Amino acid sequence: MVNPKLKDELNDQLCNAVLKLETVEECYQFFEDICTISELKAMSQRLEVAKMLQKRHTYDEIVSRTGASTATISRVKRCLNYGADGYNLVFERLNREQPEEIK
Structure with missing residues (x-):
């Protein structure tokens, strides 16, 4: 919905x-x-954060790899847990095409 x-x-x-x-x-x-370059990079960063959260990486690992703030990581985690399921939908479809990259 x-x-x-x-x-x-x-x-x-x-x-x-x-x-x-x-x-x-x-x-x-x-x-x-x-988009501005910053806007596009922020969206790309959030997608990578979501991917890493799904793989159960720690906040410290995610910060180190992506440079995302803990506030951004928390926001993405909330979306994964309580959001509209958009991340999960995209990951499911990407996984069908590139299973080794998403898992």
Whole structure:
């Protein structure tokens, strides 16, 4: 279920735009145009934090590898435990394609 606070026409447009991207190169092009480098790096960092949390890494290991703050790690952990299951959905699909990288 989509969070009603997020659901609107502009966010629908963004999600539909992302779904039109077909390659990693196209994703780079789009995200370079739509995000600052810092925003893109922050999203990438959160994805790696989530991956490491799922693999049961410690906060210290995650901080060391990603440079994420403990506040960011805690936020990602909350999303994994109580969020909309977006991380889990993505990891499940990535695992089907690249099982050795996600497990």
